[in-house]
Amino acid sequence: MCQRSPPSYLEVMPQQPLAQVPSDVRWFWQDLGSCRESDPLLFFHPQRERGSARAKRDRGAKLVCAGCPVRLECADYAVRAREPYGVWGGLSESEREVIFARLDSRHYPRAQGEGLRAAAREIAEAVSPRVLGIA
Ligand code: SF4
Secondary structure, three states: OOOOOOOOHHHHOOOOOOOOOOOOOOOHHHHHOHHHHOOHHHOOOOOOOOHHHHHHHHHHHHHHHHOOOOHHHHHHHHHHOOOOOOOEOOEOHHHHHHHHHHOOHHHOOOOOOHHHHHOHHHHHHHOOHHHHOOO
């Protein structure tokens, strides 16, 4: 009879990408974020959430971000850190994936403010009335 030990955590869980936190990051804006009063589950999807359920939750998070006083700081951080999960600065995961794919990895924006400049169009559009369905 084969004696096999139970699978380790690494065998069961897929390898998760991690954010690449820039060395100059400052976190003051997190204390001012509108999401401090929100359920974190609104901003981070459950493992198997797809389709309309994900779109609906993302939209709810974006509505919070739309009125947030530190949205640009948050979006800049998320782009620079290549945050893989959650809604940050009004940008959903799929919106950030489009940005990450477009940006040249050799000259990736890492310094403060470079994320905003590199993804200005997407950041502005992320919480537009059209995207939020309130146009
Ligand atoms: S922009 Fe959104 S995710 Fe970022 S701090 Fe504000 S409410 Fe939170």
